[in-house]
Structures are given as structure tokens and as C-alpha cells.
Amino acid sequence: MTWQELGGISEVFYTHDRKFCFQRVGNYWRLYGGEDGHFIREYRSFVAVQEHIMKARGTCPYEDPFVFEEDSDADNHE
Numbered sequence: 001m002t003w004q005e006l007g008g009i010s011e012v013f014y015t016h017d018r019k020f021c022f023q024r025v026g027n028y029w030r031l032y033g034g035e036d037g038h039f040i041r042e043y044r045s046f047v048a049v050q051e052h053i054m055k056a057r058g059t060c061p062y063e064d065p066f067v068f069e070e071d072s073d074a075d076n077h078e
Contacts (some may be wrong), residue, residue, distance in 0.1 A: 020053050022046075 010024035029049045031040045043049050055062035056066045 015053065020056075022049050 012021050012023045014021045015033055015052055016050070021032045021034045029043045029046050031043065031049050031052060032038060033040060041052065043052070050061060
């Protein structure tokens, strides 16, 4: 069995600007405020954690996690 299957808890990881931190707890990812350490939300995937962080920063290029903006060079390809 792996540590995840045993309900293991990972170390806490910080973003480069230390505004957010996250950790793996069993099958979930927990997101915390990096400055105060308060719990924000729990997600089932790391992609969802990244999306939350990008939306909070105003840098998320899409609203739906599975719909991406088209490539800017798409008009040049036929």
C-alpha cells in the first residue's frame, strides 16, 4: 500500500509568492491561505487547486476547466 492509500498526509507546499499553500491528504488536495494558513477549500484534483489560485490572482485564461482558449495562431493553420 502507498502512503495515499493509508490516508497519509503530505508536507505543505507553498506557491512562489507564498500567498497560497496546499497539501495532499489521502485522495484530496487541501488549499490554505499562505499568509495566515487558514483553510480555504478541499479539491479532488491538483488541476482544480491551480485553477482556484489562477482565478484568485486574475490570471485564469478560462472559466471552465475543460474549455481552453483557442490558440492565437489557429487562424493561420488550415
